Every structure is written in C-alpha cells, then in structure tokens.
Amino acid sequence: MKAILGDITTLSVDAIVNAANSSLLGGGGVDGAIHRAAGPDLVHECRLLHGCKTGEAKITGGYRLRAKFVIHTVGPVWNGGHKREAELLASCYRRSLELAVEHSLESIAFPAISTGIYGYPVAEAASIAVSTVGDFLKVRPLEVIFCCFSGKDLAVYQAELAKE
Numbered sequence: 001m002k003a004i005l006g007d008i009t010t011l012s013v014d015a016i017v018n019a020a021n022s023s024l025l026g027g028g029g030v031d032g033a034i035h036r037a038a039g040p041d042l043v044h045e046c047r048l049l050h051g052c053k054t055g056e057a058k059i060t061g062g063y064r065l066r067a068k069f070v071i072h073t074v075g076p077v078w079n080g081g082h083k084r085e086a087e088l089l090a091s092c093y094r095r096s097l098e099l100a101v102e103h104s105l106e107s108i109a110f111p112a113i114s115t116g117i118y119g120y121p122v123a124e125a126a127s128i129a130v131s132t133v134g135d136f137l138k139v140r141p142l143e144v145i146f147c148c149f150s151g152k153d154l155a156v157y158q159a160e161l162a163k164e
C-alpha cells in the first residue's frame with residue numbers, strides 16, 4: 001500500500017478506480033479524466049450497467065487506458081458526517097477490492113474518492129481509505145496505490161500510511 005502524486009489515467013495497473021456518479025455516464029473531476037483517456041467505448045459499456053448505488057462498485061474494460069480495467073464506484077456526498085458517509089466511503093474501497101479479487105487482479109489504484117466535488121474532508125477520507133484497505137490486505141495480497149492529485153493530498157495520505 002503506497003501513495004503517489006500523479007494522474008491516475010497514466011498508471012499501468014490492472015485496474016484504476018473511478019470516483020463516478022450513480023449514472024455511471026461520466027462527469028467532471030477524475031470521472032471526466034478517465035472517460036476522456038479511455039475513449040467513447042467506456043461510456044458505451046457503462047450504459048449497459050444501468051447505474052451504480054452509492055457505496056457499490058462495478059467493473060468495465062479499460063479501453064485506451066493503460067489499465068486493463070476500470071472499477072467504477074460511487075462515493076457519498078459529504079453531508080456533515082451524520083448520513084452514514086464514513087460507512088458508505090469504506091464500502092466503496094471494500095467493494096472495489098472485492099471486485100479486483102473476483103477478477104484475479106493483482107494491482108489497483110484509487111483516487112481520493114469523494115474528496116473533490118463530493119466535498120468529503122480529505123483527512124477523514126484518507127483515514128477511512130487507509131484503514132479499510134489495510135484491513136483487507138491483511139487477508140489478501142494486492143498491490144494498492146493511492147494516486148493523489150495534489151501535494152497536499154499526498155502529504156495527508158503519507159501521514160495516514162505512516163500510522164499503519
């Protein structure tokens with residue numbers, strides 16, 4: 001488990017995780033970047049999935065991306081922390097990892113789910129990400145990369161990883 005600074009669409013891993021919305025039909029942020037890099041075949045496959053619930057995850061091909069697969073997950077919108085946000089965010093990480101194992105994948109990269117447009121405070125989100133993934137990796141070996149898009153986020157993730 002490690003954190004890096006970079007653009008998740010450039011990573012050569014088995015799967016990159018997309019912080020999608022419930023329609024799965026694309027959006028801004030990392031969702032927009034992934035769809036732009038993957039090309040139009042990605043949204044064509046996503047259409048067949050008929051959306052995704054918050055906290056759930058679905059898998060598609062990676063198309064023009066270096067990654068073989070995209071695991072789309074829908075994070076919770078931050079609402080002050082009293083609407084099961086922490087539980088739903090943890091579920092995004094857990095369900096994405098479960099899909100990776102179901103597809104015999106060996107490496108997966110996550111963006112900082114929900115911390116952009118969905119407004120989740122980065123420190124709390126990073127703590128949930130690192131602890132949820134850390135618990136999962138105790139029973140299943142997978143290479144997990146937290147791909148941060150800013151130096152500030154990277155520092156937060158590195159501080160959380162140092163506690164593991």
Ligand code: APR
Binds near residue numbers: 021027031112117149
């Ligand atoms: N690589 C890695 N991380 C990225 C990239 C990228 N190319 N682009 C953005 N990010 C980071 C953001 O800086 C943020 O730290 O991904 C994190 C998640 O931010 P968002 O993409 O805004 O995702 P989220 O907060 O989960 O909101 C999801 O935004 O794009 C829409 O359709 C999406 O409605 C959904 C909502």
